[in-house]
Amino acid sequence: MADKRDFYEVLGVSKSATPDEIKKAYRKMAIKYHPDKNPGDKAAEEKFKEAAEAYDVLSDPDKRARYDQFGHSMGPQGFGGGAGAGGFGGFGAGGFSMEDIFSHFGDIFGDAFDGAGSYGSYSRGGAQRKAVNKGADLRIKVKVNLKDIMYGVDKKLKLPRWVACESCKGTGAKDGTAFHTCNTCHGTGYVNRVQQTMLGAMQSRVVCPECNGEGKTIEVACSVCGGEGIVKKSEVVSFHIPAGVQDGMTLTMRGQGNAARRGGVNGDLLIVIEEEKDPNLIRDDNDLIYNLMLDFPTAALGGSVEVPLVEGKARLNIPAGTQPGKILRLRGKGLPQYNSGNHGDLLVNVMVYVPENLTDEERSAIESLKGQPNVTPSQSTVHRIFSRLRHIFHRESQGE
Ligand SMILES: [Zn+2]
Ligand SMILES: [Zn+2]
Known part of the structure; x- marks a missing residue:
């Protein structure tokens, strides 16, 4: 490799350039010399790599300070932050891999790059997913x-x-011992793969094909x-x-x-x-609803009835003149709220049974009531009752 050019010269910035100026300069170079824009152009590829290496040093305050002091003489180990990933093809000469280059793209191209979505899998600054086998x-x-x-x-x-x-204690290896760490991924379960995309070579981490992401290889199966x-x-x-x-x-x-x-x-x-489904009670969130079919005499005269609870029964007082549609509330007899101690209510929805078959005697008893003033609702009685039964259909104007 020829003598290295000065990193500031490579990016075309002054020694006192701000981080922002350095970033902008590298961005320009990266776009201009991107391998995808210059297929087969070795000189462009060289410039692309050179700019990336310069940016790697100058964008890092620590490395930049050392570079300002010692120049290139510190050698690759001085700037070899990414060398551990190993060289990639022709780019590896300086211990600088494509991973290092693309690891900066998130910083450089920012949202536009992230927004591309499909490139989300490229490796960024060595962030590693842990191999989890679930x-x-x-x-x-x-x-x-x-x-x-x-x-x-x-x-x-x-x-x-x-x-x-x-x-095998879950290892899959005979006696739980006949396995060794996977040679391909060194136990991490992932390997780096470089793919050609419209933005050039992209590095991504994929599940190790040798061990299927398990990180170990079995010698003798259980x-x-x-x-x-x-x-x-x-x-x-x-x-x-x-x-x-x-x-x-x-x-x-x-x-x-x-x-x-x-x-x-x-x-x-x-x-x-x-x-x-419960045969008697209908659930409405934490409340329970019981439809009570009340006989007409009890509705008119008052009395008491039994209503079923989730467990056991309760005796419920029916006031004289209880209307169908009336809802009687048994507080706290509903269901508990999930994750809290609060109980809903048991709502008894009163309906009144109108007899379907009558003996002659019953028929004449009811006939004798027909037309009686207390059996026939007046207009104001209707309004009063309907205004209390808010859940049934009535016009807004039908007030008190
Ligand atoms: Zn086994
Ligand atoms: Zn492996």
């Missing part, structure tokens, strides 16, 4: 009734799931699990469903799902709540 989540449906929702419930279910093989490290097993799983859950809600039990192949993190157990 088992599959296990999704089950669990039926709960109102009592379960009221008090919470402990459930036990026999579930077939993948668990770590005991024989005979029990065939080297998978997991076996299918039916086990009894216990879990608690808290009070107040709702239909369709998913509870996540961390780490209770399937074990991962050859060690790693267990998947989660996802419990989807399926609410059983």
Whole structure:
């Protein structure tokens, strides 16, 4: 390699250039000499690399200070921040890889580059994803009734799931020892790959094809699990469903799902709540609704009736003259709110039964009431009653 040109000269800036001026200068050079714009042009490629190396030093206050003091004499090790990644093809001569070059592109091209989306996978300044080998989540449906929702419930279910093989301790290797760190990725589970894109060579991290991202290679496979490290097993799983859950809600039990192949993190157990319909009570969020069919004499004369609760019954007082459509509220007899102690109410929706079949005697009793002033509602009575029954249809003007 010929003698290195002065880095300030390479970027065409003065020794006192501000970081912003340096950035702008490099940006210009990077666009001008980008390999995609100059296919097969060795001189352009050289300039592209030269500018990148100059920028790498001058954009870093520390390196720039050392460079100002010692110049190139410090040699590659002085500026070899990226040398560990190894050279890439023709660019590697100075210990400067394409990874180093593209690692700056996020800074240089900023949002425009990030916005491209599809280039999001290129390696940026050595940020490394950790290889995580996670088992599959296990999704089950669990039926709960109102009592379960009221008090919470402990459930036990026999579930077939993948668990770590005991024989190899989940490693997949015979006796749990017959494996070694993967030579291709050195145990990281990822390898760097350079791809040609419209912006030039892009470096990305991909799952190691040698070990499938597991970081290790098996020498002798475990005979029990065939080297998978997991076996299918039916086990009894216990879990608690808290009070107040709702239909369709998913509870996540961390780490209770399937074990991962050859060690790693267990998947989660996802419990989807399926609410059983209650024969008497209708759920409305945390309130419960009971449709009470009241006989006409009790509605007119008053009395008491039994209404079902989630557990047991309650006796409810019916005042004389209770209208159909009236809602009687039993405070706190509804369901608890999920993650709080607050209870909803039990709303008793009163309907009045109109007899469908009558004996002659009953018929004449009712006929004797017909037309009586207290049985026939006046216009003002109608207004008064309707104005109290806010949930039924009535015109705004029908007020007090
Ligand atoms: Zn095994
Ligand atoms: Zn590997």
